[in-house]
Amino acid sequence: MKLQESGENYLETILILNRKNGFVRSIDIANELNYSKPSVSRAMGILKKAGLITIEKNGQIELTEMGHNQATAIYERHCLIKQFLIQTLQIDEQLADKDACRIEHVISMETFERMKEMLKN
CATH class of the missing domain: 1.10.60 (Diphtheria Toxin Repressor; domain 2)
Structure with a gap:
């Protein structure tokens, strides 16, 4: 799947934050990119629907194998x-x-x- 620039930025940020902190939540992405929580939430929905991330019940965001490959x-x-x-x-x-x-x-x-x-x- 070809992503827009913003989608690529989100994937890259998830990868970097995961390497740095060992976990990633929407609020972490919002803080890192200085975006609003609703904007990040919408983007996470798009990435999830595309099969690039999963979101756990506790809010933790994980890259799927495909998402990890693209982010890398x-x-x-x-x-x-x-x-x-x-x-x-x-x-x-x-x-x-x-x-x-x-x-x-x-x-x-x-x-x-x-x-x-x-x-x-």
Whole structure:
């Protein structure tokens, strides 16, 4: 399933928060992204319907295998693009992180793979 940029941001945030805290709830996502709880709740419903997350009775949000795979791919793009911007273009880390967050959603696989190869060399 092809997600909109916002859906990809939610998946990436769930992955990062889960790695950081070991659990994720809607309020954690709302706080991290500075979004309203109703906005996050609506997005979680969409991700759940798409089979990308499950929501436990206690409110804990888990990535499904498909959700985890997508979130990991998104996060990999983010990290590699950020690294590319810092190492190759000597962009400040904070700006590189901000720019990578936007670029990760629109970059072609061909360009991404070439950036990856360039960083290997």
